[in-house]
Amino acid sequence: MVDSTFDYHAALSACAQGDPQALQDLYTQEAPRMLALANIMLGDQTVAQNAVHDAFVLVWKNAGSYDARTGSARAWIYSIMRYRSLSLLRRNPAPSSAAPATPGAPPLREDAAAGVAAMLARQPENTRKPVLMAFYNGLSYPDIAARLGCSTAELRNRVRSCLRALRECEPA
Template sequence: MALETDQEELMGLLARVAQQDRAAFQALYRQMAGRMFGVCQKLAAQPELAEEALQDAFVRIWHHASEYHRERGTPLNWMLTIARYRTLDLIRARKVRQTAGDDQLENVADDSFSPLEASMQADGAAALQGCLEELSDTQRDSILLSYYRGLTHEELSVTLSTPIGTVKSWIRRGLQALKRCLER
């Protein structure tokens, strides 16, 4: 019962935030910042990156609160998903920046896509994104951290404070579910 009340309160706050109500946004921040920071910190494993991701997530919520719809799940899950994706985006961006300074890139071939290849890649990316959203949070996070951040199973086990066998199972089952989803 209390959980439903919390969800109704969050929906009310989001509706007010969608109307640019700063007091509602402050209340939403006070209520959600701790949980969202926990998700960011768990994924990033770096306080400064987690703080940046949290800030980006709240900016996104401020600008896109009107896009929340009950069909997308609970307000709590919607906001936690935003925090999770902003963290993963920042991790990927930081990883790209770290390798961007390579001075061995003098003779790089042009690997740009033709319009057809770009369209096919975009369709595939959209399909993959849809399939990723069907996974459980633990499966999705494990796969994304493994493939985008390059964490090993051992590193994932430490990062997620979970036994290595469980992490391997999440990844294996998640990849199987992705394969089934993409084959549809």
């Protein structure tokens, strides 16, 4: 479970100042969830571990570039891990038959994650699958359309439908 009292911004600021304990604290706080997400995205435990390790190295090196005006510190950390994972996927793509799984512990508040996962589970597979393929596998609309055997226009409609349904379940 996420420690709601953990100050991600302060930890990143301390990392920017060269405090190794701050990085250790970030790692202890987020590594298990980041590893779960990377494992879903990459489909290989060893590659996922390497992605998380690389992400924390990048967090350490780039902590000074974090700008709170662009979003939360936690989201910034996850974006680094996500981009690192997508980079690994582009270099070593998974077989096209590999279908993305609905995440069990996405990098959201636990209650929000449960709501999003439940809403995704209720979506028809033909609208859910392209959203997951885009997010977890970093595929473009043409790539997804080719893999699913539909037109790009039809795919855009499917994604739009799924995202609209997710927006409707968004907490106020």
